[in-house]
Amino acid sequence: MALYTQHLPDWKRQEVEAIKEKTGEFKLVGLVDVYGIPATQLQQIRRNLRGIAVIKMARNTLMHHSFDELGGDFESVRKYINGNTALIYSNENPFRLYKLLEQNKTKMAAKAGQTAPEDIVVAKGPTTFKPGPIVGELQQAGIPAAIQGGKVQIKETKTVVKKGGVINAKQADVLAKLGVKPMDVGLVIQVVFYQGSVFEPDVLNVDEAAILAQIQLAAAQAFNLSVNAAIPTAETIGAILTKAEREARSLGVEAPVYAKEIVGAIIGKAYRETAAVQTAVGEY
Numbered sequence: 001m002a003l004y005t006q007h008l009p010d011w012k013r014q015e016v017e018a019i020k021e022k023t024g025e026f027k028l029v030g031l032v033d034v035y036g037i038p039a040t041q042l043q044q045i046r047r048n049l050r051g052i053a054v055i056k057m058a059r060n061t062l063m064h065h066s067f068d069e070l071g072g073d074f075e076s077v078r079k080y081i082n083g084n085t086a087l088i089y090s091n092e093n094p095f096r097l098y099k100l101l102e103q104n105k106t107k108m109a110a111k112a113g114q115t116a117p118e119d120i121v122v123a124k125g126p127t128t129f130k131p132g133p134i135v136g137e138l139q140q141a142g143i144p145a146a147i148q149g150g151k152v153q154i155k156e157t158k159t160v161v162k163k164g165g166v167i168n169a170k171q172a173d174v175l176a177k178l179g180v181k182p183m184d185v186g187l188v189i190q191v192v193f194y195q196g197s198v199f200e201p202d203v204l205n206v207d208e209a210a211i212l213a214q215i216q217l218a219a220a221q222a223f224n225l226s227v228n229a230a231i232p233t234a235e236t237i238g239a240i241l242t243k244a245e246r247e248a249r250s251l252g253v254e255a256p257v258y259a260k261e262i263v264g265a266i267i268g269k270a271y272r273e274t275a276a277v278q279t280a281v282g283e284y
Contacts, residue, residue: 012065016062019056020070022054028091030087031080031190032187033085034084034086049100055086073196077191097189104187105185110172112171116164116167116182120161120167120175126149131150134152138152141173160174160175
C-alpha cells in the first residue's frame with residue numbers, strides 16, 4: 001500500500017509527475033548527495049555532464065511520493081533518500097557514470113567537523129609566512145614551526161589528521177592558510193537503479209588497473225593450460241606445435257631415433273658423452 005497517498009497541492013503534483021516522467025525517459029535513475037557543493041561548482045558539474053546526465057533537484061518528500069507511485073523495483077531505492085539528495089538521470093552504464101562523477105570532483109579546503117578522507121599531511125619546509133601569530137597557530141594545530149631566514153619554517157613533515165579523523169577548527173584554519181585542500185567535493189552517488197538492478201557505490205567503485213591485471217593473469221593461465229593440456233585454439237595452436245616439436249626432438253635425441261633432422265644433435269650428444277668418459281678415465 002502506498003505510504004504517500006495524501007492529496008498534494010498542484011505545484012507538488014506537477015513536480016511528482018515531472019520526476020516520474022524523467023524516470024521513464026532514461027535507462028538509469030540514481031540518487032546523489034549534493035551536500036556542501038557550492039552553487040557555482042554544481043553549475044559547472046551540470047555543464048560538464050551535458051549530454052551525459054541530467055541532475056534534478058527536488059524535495060525528499062516529493063521523491064518519496066514519486067517512487068511510491070512508480071512502485072515495483074523503485075521501492076528499494078526510496079530508502080536511500082536522505083539528507084541533501086538530488087536525482088540524476090542518464091543513459092550511461094552506472095560504472096561509467098560513477099567514474100565521470102569522480103572525475104568531476106574538485107579539491108576544497110576543509111571545514112571544522114568534517115572527516116578526513118585520507119591522511120592529511122603537511123610537508124617539512126619553508127612557507128611564505130612572515131614571523132607572527134601564525135607560528136603559534138601552526139603549533140596549536142600540531143605542526144612544529146620556527147622562524148628561519150625571516151620566514152616561518154615547518155620543521156618536520158607532520159600528519160595533521162589521520163584518515164577518518166575529525167578536523168577541528170584550529171586544524172581547518174591552519175590548513176586553509178597553508179593552501180592544503182584535502183576535501184573532495186562533488187556529486188556522491190548514493191544508489192543507482194539501472195535495467196532492473198540496484199547498484200551501491202562500493203560496487204561501482206572499480207579499480208580498473210586491478211581488474212585489468214586479473215584479466216591478464218587469467219589469460220596467461222588459460223594460455224598455459226591450453227598449451228600444456230594440448231587443447232588447440234587459434235591463439236595457442238602455434239605454441240602447442242612448437243612444444244610438440246621440441247619434445248619430439250628431445251625424445252629422438254635421447255632414444256636415439258636416427259632421423260636426418262636430428263642426426264647432428266645425436267652425434268653431438270655422443271661426442272660430448274665420449275669426451276666426458278675420456279676425461280673421467282684420464283683422471284684415474
